[in-house]
Amino acid sequence: MRFKNLNLSKFGQRFCSETGIWNLMDDLGKAMHSGGQKLMLGGGNPAAIPIVRDIWRQRMAEILADQALFDSMLGDYHTPQGTPEFLDAIVKLFHNQYGWKLSRENIAVTPGSQMAFYYLVNLLAGEQSDGSFKKILLPLMPEYIGYADQGQAKNIYQSYQPQIDYLDRHTFKYRVDFSSLKLSSDIAGVLVSRPTNPTGNVLTVDEVSRLAQMTKDAGVPLIIDNAYGHPFPDIIFSDITPVWDERIILSMSLSKIGLPGIRTGFVIAQPEVIQAISALNAILALANVNVGQQIITPLIASGEIMDICKNHVRTFYFDRSRLAIDHFHSQMPDSIPYYLHKCEGAMFLWLWLKDSPLPTRELYERLKQRNVIVVPGEYFFFGLDDPWPHTNQCLRINYSHNPQMVKEGLSIIAEECRKIY
Numbered sequence: 001m002r003f004k005n006l007n008l009s010k011f012g013q014r015f016c017s018e019t020g021i022w023n024l025m026d027d028l029g030k031a032m033h034s035g036g037q038k039l040m041l042g043g044g045n046p047a048a049i050p051i052v053r054d055i056w057r058q059r060m061a062e063i064l065a066d067q068a069l070f071d072s073m074l075g076d077y078h079t080p081q082g083t084p085e086f087l088d089a090i091v092k093l094f095h096n097q098y099g100w101k102l103s104r105e106n107i108a109v110t111p112g113s114q115m116a117f118y119y120l121v122n123l124l125a126g127e128q129s130d131g132s133f134k135k136i137l138l139p140l141m142p143e144y145i146g147y148a149d150q151g152q153a154k155n156i157y158q159s160y161q162p163q164i165d166y167l168d169r170h171t172f173k174y175r176v177d178f179s180s181l182k183l184s185s186d187i188a189g190v191l192v193s194r195p196t197n198p199t200g201n202v203l204t205v206d207e208v209s210r211l212a213q214m215t216k217d218a219g220v221p222l223i224i225d226n227a228y229g230h231p232f233p234d235i236i237f238s239d240i241t242p243v244w245d246e247r248i249i250l251s252m253s254l255s256k257i258g259l260p261g262i263r264t265g266f267v268i269a270q271p272e273v274i275q276a277i278s279a280l281n282a283i284l285a286l287a288n289v290n291v292g293q294q295i296i297t298p299l300i301a302s303g304e305i306m307d308i309c310k311n312h313v314r315t316f317y318f319d320r321s322r323l324a325i326d327h328f329h330s331q332m333p334d335s336i337p338y339y340l341h342k343c344e345g346a347m348f349l350w351l352w353l354k355d356s357p358l359p360t361r362e363l364y365e366r367l368k369q370r371n372v373i374v375v376p377g378e379y380f381f382f383g384l385d386d387p388w389p390h391t392n393q394c395l396r397i398n399y400s401h402n403p404q405m406v407k408e409g410l411s412i413i414a415e416e417c418r419k420i421y
């Protein structure tokens with residue numbers, strides 16, 4: 001119990017209890033400041049890519065040299081929807097790249113995309129004006145830990161177990177199990193991250209079009225969290241074109257291109273959703289942070305951001321992921337029934353220790369004792385109706401930081417896994 005002397009409201013109790021995301025971000029922040037003592041394979045901090053960092057530095061220098069721009073960036077509130085130049089740049093990029101017919105009315109900036117999900121799930125789900133209660137459907141567990149505690153109401157999610165495909169002796173892939181999925185009248189929307197945090201899964205084109213059709217038939221939105229996808233940061237290892245229409249709410253983030261500190265995300269959606277987000281921005285934050293929008297606007301308007309991501313960000317993560325996968329396999333005996341999820345994007349390896357008798361929360365503690373920080377898989381399963389042993393058998397490992405550190409951490413993880421079986 002962290003609050004002994006503060007009488008918290010229901011809202012306070014709900015949002016200030018021990019949550020996975022709080023523990024995760026706390027561990028992340030402390031490990032980042034541990035002076036290199038910890039092997040940081042937890043958290044979702046993007047990697048430091050020197051050539052990309054140089055681009056942000058150069059943009060800052062350009063802004064500093066432009067007095068009017070600099071003064072406006074620091075000195076002005078812009079509209080709760082975002083700066084006009086940024087909105088126009090997004091319209092142009094998505095029109096040029098994918099032919100989408102967008103206007104400014106289709107885009108709203110948010111203080112980080114994390115905030116966009118808080119807005120969206122609570123705009124749609126929870127108690128309705130007619131007294132009924134609606135939920136957000138998550139068609140494929142495990143899903144992003146950051147959604148788990150965002151509901152103002154409890155039990156806001158209805159989730160489904162996936163189908164498991166074994167791809168080879170030590171690789172598997174989750175797929176949406178359409179045979180069990182039901183979009184009943186108490187569902188207010190469907191939410192997926194693609195690529196998925198924590199697994200690195202990328203829902204197939206077929207899975208997305210079936211979900212789009214189901215949501216269209218049910219008259220509810222499909223929310224796609226594109227924090228790792230095309231066109232930026234492009235941490236997705238296949239050429240999958242993003243999809244959007246008026247029923248889809250597409251969320252994007254600037255964080256994983258290396259800018260988590262500027263707390264900027266944006267949503268592409270039909271105008272009424274954009275107005276609702278702008279209204280919430282005004283009440284909760286007045287306006288957005290200008291810095292990220294100013295840094296990135298010219299790179300988006302010119303399309304340069306696409307080349308940066310494709311040539312530097314995507315290749316960087318792809319190479320790092322292969323190094324980590326190869327190293328982990330080299331440390332694990334073939335006889336152990338362990339599986340890595342097929343790594344199709346994002347910055348994580350998702351390890352499944354099949355039939356492990358040790359819950360991964362305990363494995364996490366053992367690893368922490370050895371200065372290796374990972375995230376136990378339990379946090380990524382929420383909203384399921386039935387208990388499922390699989391939820392205690394998985395671990396999320398961030399593979400993207402210093403390769404020496406990642407290798408060392410993976411070797412220790414493998415050593416601890418060998419002790420379990």
Ligand SMILES: Cc1ncc(COP(=O)(O)O)c(C=O)c1O
Pocket residue numbers: 044111112113114115144146193196197225227252253254255260264265
């Ligand atoms: C899938 C996913 N969505 C959204 C977010 C939120 O990111 P941000 O608020 O930095 O845009 C994250 C962060 O790790 C994420 O992994």
